[in-house]
Amino acid sequence: MSKCSRKKYIKTNIRQMTMETVEPQQDGSVTDSVAESDSAHMQTQAGQNSIPTLAQVATIAETDESAESEGVIDSHKRREILSRRPSYRKILNELSSDVPGVPKIEEEKSEEEGPAPNLAMAVPTSIYQTSTGQYTATGDMPTYQIRAPTTALPQGVVMATSPGSLHSPQQLAEEATRKRELRLMKNREAAKECRRRKKEYVKCLESRVAVLEVQNKKLIEELETLKDICSPKTD
DNA sequence: GAGACTATCCGTCAAGATCT
């Protein structure tokens, strides 16, 4: 069990032991997350297909072996990378540039293709789109769509008016709220993407481990065979 | 069946990385 899970488990239990009712979050997002996680959870279980299959990645990792020898040359570069917070996309894409065939983590194509760059991110629908294609929110949070079928902008996210046209404090407050909501929405999507990339990254690493283990085993066997051949016979 | 435990998901925040 991971440290985080453990912490959460303890916390959850404390919460469950100490209170019967669940308190709403500050922003009243309880029902929001419930509604979303519910459907999203189901979809995630069924929608892992967008991630390359293990066999695919294994093949990829196998071809990566040739690039392995060049790794020594890159040690300096790698150290430099390690000193920074790693980006899954970067890591995988670097891997893929070393090794032809490694699936690159897609950049958000919608930035150039979609009419609403920030709101219609290239999220695999099989994974992240809810059954209704909508995220619903309660309280003062608006209902919005990830992929609005008809309009470029989702409901509740209106293009900001130019700052110069804002005079009243109320308008300023509205503008601030709108900006915050937009930021939260963007971050929400970014977090999803990040998690997806992380999963892909971990899968890639796992398959690589599997490949290297097999390779290691083969080499050990080969060594034993050579030993047998080369060793002087005593009888 | 109820409660404990576990795994996994999600949204949000904050801080560092990267882009413009």
Add this chain to the structure above:
DNA sequence: AGATCTTGACGGATAGTCTC
């Protein structure tokens, strides 16, 4: 330098399994 992106950490929720 400021804006935007990325990701770790955290807290909340749900579903499945286990134990009593």
